[in-house]
Amino acid sequence: MHPQTILLIFAAYTLMLFVIAWITARNSNNETYFIGNKSSPWYVVAYGMIGASLSGVTFISIPGDVGNSYFSYMMIVLGYLIGYTVIAKVLLPLYYNLNLTSIYSYLEKRFGFWSYKTGAFFFILSRSIGASFRVYLVVNVLQMFVFDTWGIPFPVTVLLFMGLIILYSFKGGIKTIVWTDTLQTTFMLAAIIISIVLIAKNMEVSFTELYHSVANSKYSQMFIFEWADKRFFLKQFLSGAFIAIVMTGLDQDMMQKNLSCRNLRDAQKNVYLMSWSLVPVNLLFLFLGVVLYIFAASHGINIPARTDDLFPLIALRHLGPTAGVVFLIGLVAAAYSSADGAITSLTTSFSIDFLGLKKNEKLSDKRKMNIRYIVHFSIAMMLILLILVFRAISDQSVIQKLFTIAGYTYGPLLGLYAFGLFTKHLVKDRFVPLVAVLSPAVCYVLSTNSAQLLWGYRFGFELLILNGLLTFTGLLLLRKKQIQTLL
Numbered sequence: 001m002h003p004q005t006i007l008l009i010f011a012a013y014t015l016m017l018f019v020i021a022w023i024t025a026r027n028s029n030n031e032t033y034f035i036g037n038k039s040s041p042w043y044v045v046a047y048g049m050i051g052a053s054l055s056g057v058t059f060i061s062i063p064g065d066v067g068n069s070y071f072s073y074m075m076i077v078l079g080y081l082i083g084y085t086v087i088a089k090v091l092l093p094l095y096y097n098l099n100l101t102s103i104y105s106y107l108e109k110r111f112g113f114w115s116y117k118t119g120a121f122f123f124i125l126s127r128s129i130g131a132s133f134r135v136y137l138v139v140n141v142l143q144m145f146v147f148d149t150w151g152i153p154f155p156v157t158v159l160l161f162m163g164l165i166i167l168y169s170f171k172g173g174i175k176t177i178v179w180t181d182t183l184q185t186t187f188m189l190a191a192i193i194i195s196i197v198l199i200a201k202n203m204e205v206s207f208t209e210l211y212h213s214v215a216n217s218k219y220s221q222m223f224i225f226e227w228a229d230k231r232f233f234l235k236q237f238l239s240g241a242f243i244a245i246v247m248t249g250l251d252q253d254m255m256q257k258n259l260s261c262r263n264l265r266d267a268q269k270n271v272y273l274m275s276w277s278l279v280p281v282n283l284l285f286l287f288l289g290v291v292l293y294i295f296a297a298s299h300g301i302n303i304p305a306r307t308d309d310l311f312p313l314i315a316l317r318h319l320g321p322t323a324g325v326v327f328l329i330g331l332v333a334a335a336y337s338s339a340d341g342a343i344t345s346l347t348t349s350f351s352i353d354f355l356g357l358k359k360n361e362k363l364s365d366k367r368k369m370n371i372r373y374i375v376h377f378s379i380a381m382m383l384i385l386l387i388l389v390f391r392a393i394s395d396q397s398v399i400q401k402l403f404t405i406a407g408y409t410y411g412p413l414l415g416l417y418a419f420g421l422f423t424k425h426l427v428k429d430r431f432v433p434l435v436a437v438l439s440p441a442v443c444y445v446l447s448t449n450s451a452q453l454l455w456g457y458r459f460g461f462e463l464l465i466l467n468g469l470l471t472f473t474g475l476l477l478l479r480k481k482q483i484q485t486l487l
Contacts, residue, residue, distance in 0.1 A: 006146055009325060013187070013332050017168050020179050025172030030357070030368055033173025034101050034348050036260030040178045045257050046273040048181025050281060051188055051337050052254065053274070058285055059188055059334040060137055064307030066289030071222040072231040076461065077282045079240020084275035086241075087249035088268045090421065095255065096264040102352040103255050110420040112429030118436045119416055120353035123252055124346055126409035131342030132386035135161070138335040140391065141312045146328070154391055161335055162384050169340045170376045173348075174256050177341050181257075184337035189281065191330025192288050195315060198323045199295050210291065219290040230458045239461035244275070246410040246464065250417055253345035339383065347376045408443060411467020412436035419472050425479035435474030443467045 031037050062073060095103055104123060108116035139158055147157045169176055200210045214220055224231040248254040261267040292310055296303060299318065304310055315327035351357045355375070357368050416436070419425070443466055447459045459466070 005321075005325070006328060009328055010332055013329060013336075014164055016183060017164075017180050017336065020183065021168035021172055021176045024176045024179055028171050028173070028175065029365065030372060032175050033171070033344070033372065034352070035256065036173075036175035036178060038260060038262055040175070040257070040260040040262070042261050042266035042270040043273065044182055045178055045261055045267075046270040046277070048178055048185055049254065049257055049270070049274045050277050051181050051185030051333070052257070052341055053248070053278060054185075054188060054281070054285075054334070054337075058282070059191075059330060060141065060311050061308050062282070062285045063289035063292055064310040066219050066286055067293055067303060067307055067310075069231055070219050070224075071286050071290075072224050072233065072236055073286060074222050074282065075233045075236035076240035076243065077279055079237040079242075080244040080278055081275055082241035083244025084248065084271050086245055088271040091245075091249040091255075091417075092258060092264060092267050092271065094421070095259060096267065100259065101358060102349055103250070103252055103259075104349065104353050107416060107420065111416075111427055111432065114429045115416060115427070115432045116353065118433045119413055120349050122409055122412050122436060123250075123349055126413075127251065127253055127342055127346055128382065128386060129409065131339055131346075132383050132390055134338035135335060135383065136387045136390045137308065138331050138338060139387065141309070141331060142328075142335070144309075144312075155388060158384055158387050162339065162380050162387075165336060165339050165343065166377060166380045169344055170373060173344050174260050174341075177344055178257055178260060180340060181337060184333040187333035188330045188337075189284075191326050191333075192284055194326045195311075195319075195323060195330075196284075196288055196291055198319050198326070199291050199314075202319055203295060203298060213294055214287055214290045217290050217294065219293060227457075230461075235462045239464060242414065242465050242468070243461060246414050246468075250410065250413045251345075252349050253341045256345050256348060257341070343376060343379050343383065346379045347372060350379065351375050408440040408463075408467060411443065411464055412439055412471045414464065414468030415439065415471020415475060418468060419475040423476075423479075425476075427475050427478045427480060431478050432475070435471055435478065439467055439470040439474060442470055 025032070065073070091103075094106065098106060098109065100106060102120070104116060104119040107119040135158075139161055140154075143152075143154050143157050147154075168180070196210075197207075200207055203210070205213070223233045224236075226232060258267045258270060261270060288311075292314055293303070295301070295314060295318075296310070301314065301318065304313060312327065312331070316324045351372050355371065357363070357371060360368075363371070412435070416432070419427075443463055446453070446466070447463055450457050450459050
């Protein structure tokens with residue numbers, strides 16, 4: 001593929017994002033940036049959130065990881081349905097009734113200052129790491145297969161991507177992101193579908209024949225019954241429920257889009273539509289993964305040591321220019337969707353939770369907007385630095401890293417919200433940060449030594465549940481005698 005073609009694809013897609021940004025950011029203010037003036041159509045939010053949930057991790061890592069996990073990932077996806085029901089029935093009514101912009105404001109109302117700051121800090125830590133990994137994944141692939149051929153250094157590639165994201169998102173914020181997410185979802189899904197069609201054509205088989213090949217493959221195994229295996233189906237299912245709760249319901253990035261809907265009912269409809277849509281969408285990604293392994297076996301292609309490289313390797317080097325164009329469009333869409341919402345949500349959380357912009361009546365609206373601009377650019381620079389760090393130390397499958405890290409950093413949030421929602425106890429607020437730090441530390445020790453301590457048992461994604469339970473137990477020990485009778 002000619003470098004000019006690649007540049008044209010990248011420029012055309014970027015131009016579309018800037019057109020959307022120009023339309024959505026006109027006459028914008030801080031309310032536009034933070035909650036989209038509560039005017040987002042629920043079905044647009046739902047469709048866009050599919051792409052935001054997938055991002056570069058699903059686009060590259062899940063197809064590649066099929067060689068290790070088979071179809072067992074679908075048990076996590078089915079667990080999502082339980083988690084999203086909890087979000088719609090429990091968390092969204094709470095957020096809308098309290099009229100929250102930052103969802104971590106709830107912790108201040110429920111427990112106090114230190115609990116509030118702890119929750120916001122763990123979100124910023126979690127989202128910064130997660131978003132950086134996602135951007136690193138897709139930019140690293142583009143660097144390897146495209147920009148290295150031009151002699152462009154990796155830091156320059158990262159600065160280019162992040163610079164463009166800063167420019168199209170810094171004014172419209174969540175209002176812009178809601179609409180650009182729809183574009184990103186469309187191109188990611190189209191890239192997967194077209195890739196499957198092109199592989200079938202290359203192998204000269206019909207879709208029916210390809211389907212039967214996948215169904216009869218060892219990779220199509222969904223249920224792992226060995227209880228000590230980290231892919232044990234029940235562990236995967238329960239983990240999926242809690243992953244959905246914490247990585248959507250307790251995540252400012254995802255909830256900020258829901259809070260931009262016109263009312264609670266619309267936000268709930270959005271969550272239900274999005275959650276059920278993830279089932280066929282993830283099946284599609286897993287199907288592609290099996291197809292990639294079948295294609296590699298039939299053409300004598302060695303599976304890369306890093307399975308994340310399998311999809312780009314086949315798309316860019318073995319399927320011809322059309323497949324390369326399709327893959328690059330999907331990858332560019334994944335790169336943008338991985339970072340734009342993260343920058344917006346991190347800016348929102350830091351501006352509201354740590355700088356108190358909404359509470360400070362001494363500042364003019366113009367001054368608040370200028371401060372928000374500074375925060376937006378600073379957050380972007382922090383993500384750039386993290387991406388460069390991950391480039392230097394990356395040594396395992398990105399999807400495993402993402403969920404492992406989430407298990408440590410989202411666990412305290414799970415424990416805090418569970419304790420707040422399901423008990424009426426107050427706590428000794430100043431000790432909450434200590435509990436939130438100790439819980440992940442204990443989890444790390446247990447996870448590292450579980451095979452020796454627990455008769456061969458190995459933790460998978462259910463580490464998140466343990467982490468939340470430890471935080472909940474710590475808060476129970478810190479409870480006060482009096483209870484909260486009214487939130």
